[in-house]
Amino acid sequence: MLQDRRVALLRGTELSVLLGDRTVLSGVDIAVAQGEIVTVIGPNGSGKSTLLRTLLGILAPRRGLVSHKDGLVVGYVPQRLALDPTMPLSVGRFLNLPQRARQADQRAVLDRVGLTGFERRAMTALSGGEFQRVLLARALLVQPDILMLDEPTQGLDQAGAASFYKLIDSVRDETGCGVLMVSHDLHVVMAASDRVVCLSSGHVCCEGTPEFVASAPAYRALFGDGTDGALALYRHHNHANHIHRPHEDCPECSTTS
Amino acid sequence: MLDDFLTRAALAGVGVALAAGPLGCFVVWRRMAYFGDATAHAAILGVALALAFNLSIFLGVIAVSLLMAMTVSGLSGRGVALDTLLGVLAHSALAAGLVAVSFLVGVRMDLVAYLFGDILAVSRTDLAVIYGGAALVVGLLAWRWSALLTSTLNADLAGATGINAKREQLFLTLALAITVAVAIKVVGALLIASMLIIPAAAARPLARSPEAMAILAAILAALAALSGLYGSFQFDTPTGPTIVVAASALFVATLLLESLRRVATGRLVWTGHRER
Numbered sequence: 001m002l003q004d005r006r007v008a009l010l011r012g013t014e015l016s017v018l019l020g021d022r023t024v025l026s027g028v029d030i031a032v033a034q035g036e037i038v039t040v041i042g043p044n045g046s047g048k049s050t051l052l053r054t055l056l057g058i059l060a061p062r063r064g065l066v067s068h069k070d071g072l073v074v075g076y077v078p079q080r081l082a083l084d085p086t087m088p089l090s091v092g093r094f095l096n097l098p099q100r101a102r103q104a105d106q107r108a109v110l111d112r113v114g115l116t117g118f119e120r121r122a123m124t125a126l127s128g129g130e131f132q133r134v135l136l137a138r139a140l141l142v143q144p145d146i147l148m149l150d151e152p153t154q155g156l157d158q159a160g161a162a163s164f165y166k167l168i169d170s171v172r173d174e175t176g177c178g179v180l181m182v183s184h185d186l187h188v189v190m191a192a193s194d195r196v197v198c199l200s201s202g203h204v205c206c207e208g209t210p211e212f213v214a215s216a217p218a219y220r221a222l223f224g225d226g227t228d229g230a231l232a233l234y235r236h237h238n239h240a241n242h243i244h245r246p247h248e249d250c251p252e253c254s255t256t257s
Numbered sequence: 258m259l260d261d262f263l264t265r266a267a268l269a270g271v272g273v274a275l276a277a278g279p280l281g282c283f284v285v286w287r288r289m290a291y292f293g294d295a296t297a298h299a300a301i302l303g304v305a306l307a308l309a310f311n312l313s314i315f316l317g318v319i320a321v322s323l324l325m326a327m328t329v330s331g332l333s334g335r336g337v338a339l340d341t342l343l344g345v346l347a348h349s350a351l352a353a354g355l356v357a358v359s360f361l362v363g364v365r366m367d368l369v370a371y372l373f374g375d376i377l378a379v380s381r382t383d384l385a386v387i388y389g390g391a392a393l394v395v396g397l398l399a400w401r402w403s404a405l406l407t408s409t410l411n412a413d414l415a416g417a418t419g420i421n422a423k424r425e426q427l428f429l430t431l432a433l434a435i436t437v438a439v440a441i442k443v444v445g446a447l448l449i450a451s452m453l454i455i456p457a458a459a460a461r462p463l464a465r466s467p468e469a470m471a472i473l474a475a476i477l478a479a480l481a482a483l484s485g486l487y488g489s490f491q492f493d494t495p496t497g498p499t500i501v502v503a504a505s506a507l508f509v510a511t512l513l514l515e516s517l518r519r520v521a522t523g524r525l526v527w528t529g530h531r532e533r
Contacts, residue, residue, distance in 0.1 A: 079413070
């Protein structure tokens with residue numbers, strides 16, 4: 001389906017997912033290649049998190065197929081971690097869940113996310129940005145082929161979000177891992193991704209480079225025109241392929257491409 | 258040694274504490290306090306059924322508690338307002354149990370023992386059941402520890418690492434039913450949930466890791482059981498409630514200790530600034 005020159009690490013083909021008796025996703029195609037940052041955007045209830053959870057294997061699709069490279073190692077950053085303050089949990093102990101990690105590895109991932117020496121800090125005493133970085137550090141412990149993040153910057157201010165995305169970007173550059181993110185943060189995300197997939201009520205309404213998606217009428221219909229300037233905020237260097245794949249359900253999309 | 262009823266009572270209290278302390282930590286972490294209540298209250302219905310059909314009380318209690326716990330955890334994933342539902346289930350199970358018992362002739366006197374516990378009447382067989390059940394609960398928790406902790410933090414995080422959060426919840430449900438069944442003789446159905454929650458809450462300020470909190474909760478629960486037993490003997494008070502009062506006193510003590518520590522460290526920071 002996708003004219004991708006690189007081999008896909010993870011691919012979902014024609015995914016349809018039901019939650020209860022509600023169709024949350026219908027006929028969604030998505031693929032992430034090595035070294036590529038793909039961001040799924042869309043309004044609330046468009047099925048973003050469901051898509052991620054299906055690709056992770058937490059939910060089973062009603063129809064369609066999730067396939068991945070043999071022995072794919074996934075680093076997952078969940079949407080939110082409502083840590084109950086009654087649980088005493090240090091950063092170091094958290095990194096050891098569910099499998100114990102070597103201390104040197106823990107130190108290395110904490111260094112990587114800029115939290116050197118945080119092992120003994122209590123999780124509940126961290127700021128929002130630090131907390132997200134710890135979640136990222138935990139995902140990096142397994143040396144993932146692909147990072148999957150569900151709204152990783154929820155609750156961060158724009159500067160915090162921008163620096164988090166920069167961190168993701170540099171991790172990708174260093175390790176060559178693929179990245180699949182779900183996000184609300186149009187402004188920063190649009191600029192920090194190689195490819196943006198826009199979901200609307202359970203199907204892909206437009207997809208392509210950030211510039212392309214931002215100019216697509218379907219996107220504008222969903223999010224309005226106010227996001228133009230956002231792309232200038234932090235323009236990310238381009239990676240090879242831009243896929244302009246209009247969705248047949250979206251007449252506006254088809255006309256622009 | 259086991260001939261002395263006080264010794265048996267002390268051993269029974271410690272046995273229940275070993276299971277209730279660590280399990281109570283999960284009840285607190287997962288905010289299942291009301292869930293524990295519902296399961297414990299359902300035990301009275303189990304007692305009534307066991308007496309009516311002349312079955313072992315232990316089996317009756319464990320069956321009904323398990324049924325209740327499974328019902329609640331099954332409904333919890335379906336967007337029902339859980340808080341209200343638990344309130345309804347907890348109290349209707351208790352009421353239904355009391356009504357059921359009233360149909361049985363000659364057990365009204367016994368009922369008080371099951372509502373508030375009768376630790377002084379613990380037999381050797383009871384002790385064997387208590388320690389067998391406690392060993393099962395502790396073994397279950399130790400075996401699933403890492404998976405339980407991970408799924409307590411976040412179900413998706415657990416799911417992404419191949420842990421089935423639903424199945425882990427089932428293990429906890431089972432452990433809860435067993436704990437209720439072994440604790441009913443010691444503190445009674447009405448106060449079982451307090452033996453889960455209070456020692457865990459008391460352990461929280463002293464603990465720096467989940468493991469430490471579980472061990473401390475077991476120690477504090479045992480301490481509460483022994484001092485409650487002693488207190489009830491000294492002041493001629495009902496034993497089950499006295500144990501819970503002792504646990505509450507420990508909770509207040511660790512809370513005060515923590516506040517004092519905070520004040521002390523706060524002052525240290527302050528003088529540190531001044532010296533600079």
